[in-house]
Amino acid sequence: MNxxxxxxxxxxxxxxxxxxxxxxxxxxxxxxHGHSDHARWGHAHYLAAEPCLGILKAxxxxxxxxxxxxxxxxxxxxxKLSFHPAGHVLGSAQVRLExxxxxxxxxxxxxxxxxxxxxxxxxVRCDTFITExxxxxxxxxxxxxxxxxxxxxxxxxxxxxxxxxxVLYCYAFGKAQRIxxxxxxxxxxxxMHGAIxxxxxxxxxxxVVLPETRYAGDVEDRTLAKTGLILAPPSASGSTWLRRFPxxxxxxxxxxxxxxxxxxxxxxxxxxxxxxxxxxxGLNWAIEQTGAQNVYVTHxxxxxxxxxxRDKGLxxxxxxxxYGDEDDTPPASDDxxxxxxxxx
Amino acid sequence: MKQFAALYESLDGMTANxxxxxxxxxxxxxxxxxxxxxxxxxxxxxxxxxLVPTRLLRELAQELSGLPDWLFDECYHAVGDLAETxxxxxxxxxxxxxxxxxxxxxxxxxxRLLNPPQxxxxxxxxxxxxxxxxxxxxxxxxxxxxxxxxxxLTVTRALAQIGKLDPxxxxxxxVGYTAGQAAPDASHYLALIAPPxxxxxxxxxxxxxxxxxxxxxxxxxxxxxxxGPSDHWQVEWKWDGIRAQLVKRAGEAWVWSRGEELVTDRxxxxxxxxxxxxxxxxxxGEIVVWLQDRVAPFSILQQRIGRKNxxxxxxxxxxxxxxxxxxxxxxxxxxxxxxxRERRAQLQEVVAACNSPALSLSPLLxxxxxxxxxxxxxxxxxLGVEGLMLKAQAAQYGVGRTKxxxxxxxxxxxxxxxDAVLIYAQAGHGRRANLYTDYTxxxxxxxxxxxxxMLVPFAKAYSGLTDEEIRQVxxxxxxxxxxxxxxxxxxxxxxxxxxxFEGIAASTRHKSGVAVRFPRILRWRHDxxxxxxxxxxxxxxxLTPAQPPSSIA
Ligand SMILES: [Zn+2]
Ligand SMILES: [Zn+2]
Numbered sequence: 001m002n003x004x005x006x007x008x009x010x011x012x013x014x015x016x017x018x019x020x021x022x023x024x025x026x027x028x029x030x031x032x033h034g035h036s037d038h039a040r041w042g043h044a045h046y047l048a049a050e051p052c053l054g055i056l057k058a059x060x061x062x063x064x065x066x067x068x069x070x071x072x073x074x075x076x077x078x079x080k081l082s083f084h085p086a087g088h089v090l091g092s093a094q095v096r097l098e099x100x101x102x103x104x105x106x107x108x109x110x111x112x113x114x115x116x117x118x119x120x121x122x123x124v125r126c127d128t129f130i131t132e133x134x135x136x137x138x139x140x141x142x143x144x145x146x147x148x149x150x151x152x153x154x155x156x157x158x159x160x161x162x163x164x165x166x167v168l169y170c171y172a173f174g175k176a177q178r179i180x181x182x183x184x185x186x187x188x189x190x191x192m193h194g195a196i197x198x199x200x201x202x203x204x205x206x207x208v209v210l211p212e213t214r215y216a217g218d219v220e221d222r223t224l225a226k227t228g229l230i231l232a233p234p235s236a237s238g239s240t241w242l243r244r245f246p247x248x249x250x251x252x253x254x255x256x257x258x259x260x261x262x263x264x265x266x267x268x269x270x271x272x273x274x275x276x277x278x279x280x281x282g283l284n285w286a287i288e289q290t291g292a293q294n295v296y297v298t299h300x301x302x303x304x305x306x307x308x309x310r311d312k313g314l315x316x317x318x319x320x321x322x323y324g325d326e327d328d329t330p331p332a333s334d335d336x337x338x339x340x341x342x343x344x
Numbered sequence: 345m346k347q348f349a350a351l352y353e354s355l356d357g358m359t360a361n362x363x364x365x366x367x368x369x370x371x372x373x374x375x376x377x378x379x380x381x382x383x384x385x386x387x388x389x390x391x392x393x394x395l396v397p398t399r400l401l402r403e404l405a406q407e408l409s410g411l412p413d414w415l416f417d418e419c420y421h422a423v424g425d426l427a428e429t430x431x432x433x434x435x436x437x438x439x440x441x442x443x444x445x446x447x448x449x450x451x452x453x454x455x456r457l458l459n460p461p462q463x464x465x466x467x468x469x470x471x472x473x474x475x476x477x478x479x480x481x482x483x484x485x486x487x488x489x490x491x492x493x494x495x496x497l498t499v500t501r502a503l504a505q506i507g508k509l510d511p512x513x514x515x516x517x518x519v520g521y522t523a524g525q526a527a528p529d530a531s532h533y534l535a536l537i538a539p540p541x542x543x544x545x546x547x548x549x550x551x552x553x554x555x556x557x558x559x560x561x562x563x564x565x566x567x568x569x570x571x572g573p574s575d576h577w578q579v580e581w582k583w584d585g586i587r588a589q590l591v592k593r594a595g596e597a598w599v600w601s602r603g604e605e606l607v608t609d610r611x612x613x614x615x616x617x618x619x620x621x622x623x624x625x626x627x628x629g630e631i632v633v634w635l636q637d638r639v640a641p642f643s644i645l646q647q648r649i650g651r652k653n654x655x656x657x658x659x660x661x662x663x664x665x666x667x668x669x670x671x672x673x674x675x676x677x678x679x680x681x682x683x684x685r686e687r688r689a690q691l692q693e694v695v696a697a698c699n700s701p702a703l704s705l706s707p708l709l710x711x712x713x714x715x716x717x718x719x720x721x722x723x724x725x726x727l728g729v730e731g732l733m734l735k736a737q738a739a740q741y742g743v744g745r746t747k748x749x750x751x752x753x754x755x756x757x758x759x760x761x762x763d764a765v766l767i768y769a770q771a772g773h774g775r776r777a778n779l780y781t782d783y784t785x786x787x788x789x790x791x792x793x794x795x796x797x798m799l800v801p802f803a804k805a806y807s808g809l810t811d812e813e814i815r816q817v818x819x820x821x822x823x824x825x826x827x828x829x830x831x832x833x834x835x836x837x838x839x840x841x842x843x844x845f846e847g848i849a850a851s852t853r854h855k856s857g858v859a860v861r862f863p864r865i866l867r868w869r870h871d872x873x874x875x876x877x878x879x880x881x882x883x884x885x886x887l888t889p890a891q892p893p894s895s896i897a
Contacts, residue, residue: 138411139419139432258432259423260356264796269357304418311412 003079003097003104004130004296006319011106011130011298015099016079018047020106023322030081032108033092034059034173037323047074049083051118052091054202055173070119086110087121088276089174090203096124105290106130109323111275112282114145116181117174117208121278123289128296130319131287134277135255136301142255142279145182152272153184155251160188160227165245169234169268170253172196174276176231177203177210179253185211188227191219193241195233216244237268255279287314299323346442347371348383349477355493359795364494368502378446381533387499390522391488395455396463398426398487404464405430408471427483431476441473446529452485453527491875495793507537512743515553523606549598549606551589552626552672552680553743557733560753561760561886567714571753576737578684579709579717581729582754583667584642585632586649586871590614590666590703592621593676599631603871610649613659614666617700624676625694628741629668629706639728643810646870668695669706669733672741680741684750687741724757731756760860760886761844762787762878763869765799765837769821772806780821780833781814782806783865785843787856788879799837800880802856803845808865840872841865848886858883 004011010022010029018028025042032038032048034055039048046065048056053067068074070093073082083093088109095106105126112121142148152168159166170176172195180190180200190213192200197215204210219225225245232241234252242248250269256262257271278286283305287295295316297305302318309316351371358364368387372380406416411433423429443451451470455463471479484490497511500518504511517536521528562570571577587602588611597618599608608615611631621627633640633648640662648654648662671691672680679687688708695705709732711717717732724731732755739750764785772781783806786799809817817839824836844866851859857880 137419137422138409138415139423139429141432141436260428261424263357267359267796269359271357301418304415308415 001099001102003099003102003128004106006321011319011321013079013097016077016081016097018076019043020095021108021321021323030095031056032086032095032106033088035089035109038108047081049091049093051206052093054206055089055091055199058198058202084122084124085119087112087115087118090118090177090206090208092118094122094124096126102127104128104130105292107132107286109134109277110286111278112286113142113279115178115276117177117203117210121286123286125291127292128294129287129290129292130296130298131283131305132277132323133283133297133300133302133305135275135279136283136297136305138280140255140258140275140279141281142258142273142275145274148272148274149179149182149184152179152251152253152274153187155249155270156183156187156229159249163226163247165225165228165230165248167230167232167236167242167245167248167250168253168272169232169237169250170274171276172233173199175253175274176200177208178276179231179274180210180213181208183229188229189214189219189224191216191225191228191230193230193232193236195236196231216241237266345445345448345474345478345482347375348379348445349475349481351383352481352490352492353477356795358493361498365498365501365505368494368498369505372502372506376444376446377530377533379444381528381530382445382449384499384503384518384533384536385522385528386485386490387492387494388496388518388522390528391490392449392453392485393456394488395452395486396467400460400463401430401467401483401486402426404467405433408435408468409433427487427489428480430483431479434471434479437474438472440475443473448482449485449527452482455486493793493795495791498793503536507539509537509540512553513540515743516550519551519553520549520600520606549591549593549596549600551591551598551600552628552678552741554587554589554602554628555670555742555752556745557752557754558745558747559761559886560734560755564714564718571714571734574711574714574717578688578735578737579711580669580706580733580735581709581724581727582731582733582756583630583632583639583706584728584730585630585639585645585667588614588629588631588666589672590618590621590625590627590629590668591673592618592625593623595623597621601631610654611664612654613664613702617666617698617702620698620700621694622675624673626671626673627666627668627691627694627703628670628672629666631664631666633662634665635663641728642867650870663702665702665704667706668703670741681749683738683740684735685737721755721757730754760848761842761866762883762886763840763872763876764803764843765874765877766817766835766839766841767799767801767837768832768834769817770832779814779818781818783817783841784832785841785863786837787883788877791879791881792875800856802854802858802880802883803843803860803863805841805843805863805865808844809868813868837874840869840874840877842867842869848883850887856880856883858887 004013009019009024009026011020018030019026020030021032021038022029023040027044029043030047034052039056041060046063048067050067050069053065056065068083070083070085073080080098082096084096086092086094086108088111092108094108097104103126105124107130109132110121156166170179176196190211192213192215200210200213230245251272252266252268253272253274255273255275255277258273263271293315295309295314296319298319298321306316306318351367354367355364375383419433420429455466500511500514504514589600591598597615599611599614601607633645644662648658651658668691671687674690692705695703709720711720721732734753734755736750742749764787766783767786768784769780770782772779784801785803786801788797789800790797821833821835825833826836827834843863845860845863848858848860
């Protein structure tokens with residue numbers, strides 16, 4: 001029996017008559033995490049893991065939402081539903097569905113690497129696993145986070161020694177806080193873009209320990225930035241907002257930075273391959289841990305992962321979804337020169 | 345190797361020239377001289393020959409990573425660079441050993457002497473102790489594809505800073521440093537940064553940096569105003585050959601081409617002529633094939649260069665001469681600061697005294713005024729030359745494209761020519777419908793050495809190649825197709841062509857910002873590396889009036 005099917009509105013559970021991370025407005029939406037491509041506006045009823053409520057309310061305002069602690073079961077139209085940590089961002093969850101002993105798990109987005117700002121990914125045994133595949137290629141194998149943050153620290157320290165502000169682009173929700181919780185805050189002040197600072201507050205309210213940060217708009221002493229680490233969303237790159245940090249050095253923290261060409265296309269000096277998604281070994285490890293014989297692959301390198309899993313003897317298929325709009329959006333491809341261009 | 349890989353990593357992302365310079369200086373200062381010797385070699389563009397076949401590297405990478413062909417292909421497709429793909433898919437290192445660059449080079453160069461299983465065993469062991477960037481650099485070294493985003497000028501400046509030297513002196517010492525299959529060692533590096541040498545005795549066969557000409561493309565009626573009276577200028581034909589220096593020192597003769605390549609072996613006639621020159625003589629000129637009292641087409645010279653073995657027959661069919669036009673060193677003294685007219689006068693005596701058929705003077709052209717020179721210039725095509733060269737009588741011999749001590753102008757018949765890269769091809773019509781004969785050409789959008797350089801299409805050209813060349817291009821297009829868009833194929837850029845055109849104008853309709861009139865292919869520049877094709881800035885320079893020459897007597 002198919003506990004989840006693909007519908008134009010999103011992934012749908014017919015037995016329970018609800019959707020998981022739907023991209024069109026529906027009556028009942030089960031939300032895996034607060035990134036905007038998974039948690040959209042306009043549903044009548046929301047259900048999410050308890051620690052996800054903070055971000056949902058911050059992003060979507062007054063919605064009709066119910067929280068469920070990780071691991072607790074809720075029964076709805078004969079479907080047993082529970083949330084399990086996905087290790088992606090604060091409050092992110094895998095959705096476990098059980099009907100008559102058959103178990104399906106929808107992963108949402110997940111990672112298997114250590115992250116001090118959220119609970120680690122918890123493998124859940126199931127018959128069918130719905131996995132993301134954002135970084136579903138063997139070239140994506142993340143460096144140990146300790147080593148990676150050593151590099152970030154070294155970069156920041158070297159800039160600070162020269163009196164250059166260090167601007168690090170990262171996604172405002174999840175990635176920014178993970179960076180804050182992992183870097184060596186003794187190097188200099190931490191200065192936040194307006195898109196990030198409110199989310200830091202929300203994290204702290206939920207008990208996540210972050211070092212002291214300042215909202216850029218409140219920083220009056222401009223010399224502070226000279227040794228500072230400035231976190232800003234990628235959209236701030238090239239904007240006038242950066243004018244307040246003369247002679248800044250810039251870097252981008254994203255899994256896509258694993259490939260040099262991606263960094264070059266962004267025109268950025270330094271890339272740190274830091275992602276909140278599973279890398280290739282992580283995806284394969286997670287799939288194996290579930291013991292699932294059936295795997296549905298959503299957004300990312302779906303074709304590659306499906307073929308690879310089939311070669312390993314699993315029953316793998318693609319679920320076409322509309323995720324992947326906000327978090328870790330792949331870099332835009334080159335503006336290919338038109339061959340038809342007439343240059344006579 | 346770790347430090348060099350780190351230098352490569354940081355240069356890979358840096359965009360500011362002063363930051364790059366600082367990074368290079370920092371590396372060289374801290375590296376032992378034998379490592380610095382190799383680093384300079386690579387930074388200056390030196391490439392050892394491919395040491396291990398690419399196929400073998402890929403096989404080994406797949407074996408170690410356990411990836412099937414299709415999955416490796418997917419990875420390669422996503423990365424777009426084979427060395428980087430391999431570096432990324434290899435399993436994590438098991439331990440870390442930091443081998444100094446020079447020692448690593450010894451190991452890598454030794455790979456060529458091994459059989460494939462031995463090569464694989466060596467590589468397996470090396471890779472196990474290397475992180476991602478070291479692997480990337482080592483694979484690029486092995487495949488001879490290491491490109492570092494640093495201009496030669498940056499390397500020159502870095503060395504000048506370290507040795508507290510005049511960059512011009514360093515530029516001269518660097519000539520030939522990357523030539524051939526050199527294996528630079530500590531002494532080579534130390535010689536680069538050694539205190540200035542007064543006598544020139546230690547120079548060996550080193551040539552001087554070539555002084556390069558700029559295009560002159562102004563209307564005749566402004567020439568007198570811009571350049572002054574024509575009799576302040578030394579005017580010669582612009583030969584279509586290979587720019588070269590003939591060096592004679594310590595009983596030996598060397599021939600260097602403009603690419604700073606030692607080509608002594610290719611031109612035994614010139615080496616023989618050089619033996620009749622006194623020691624401490626360096627002549628600058630153009631190598632051409634000379635047949636029946638005139639210059640033969642460049643293609644004949646090209647064919648001769650293409651031959652592996654110079655048989656007596658080839659030497660007879662395509663004999664070369666060096667058309668001498670400048671004297672850079674005489675009696676062991678550097679003559680470059682002396683005025684053009686003085687160098688020329690002495691050159692005439694030197695050539696006459698040498699009395700060798702392979703060494704003759706590039707004749708001076710004498711006309712009363714600029715209009716008369718313009719008239720002479722119209723004979724260029726018929727004589728097989730490209731136009732006129734204008735050299736101020738009082739000017740010194742500069743370095744590269746500098747204009748501070750004088751300017752050489754090339755006043756070509758075809759006022760506009762650009763070295764462009766072939767990027768798209770389309771099948772022709774009629775008789776040539778089955779051949780790719782219509783081409784789109786591009787120039788670089790940023791200067792050499794800039795990271796993230798892209799090719800911008802600017803002209804289409806249909807004519808100018810011989811049938812044989814068209815067949816060659818056709819085969820190349822089929823072999824290197826990247827994508828097909830209807831009848832058009834995009835190809836992996838690899839070939840440079842010299843394009844001529846009659847006019848150029850700014851245009852917002854074109855991606856390049858310029859529109860050229862009647863473009864055609866002047867010749868296939870087999871000798872030009874892709875990176876040396878012209879840039880958008882060069883094209884735009886043709887739009888604006890040339891600067892008046894900076895020094896006129
Ligand atoms: Zn997400
Ligand atoms: Zn997602």
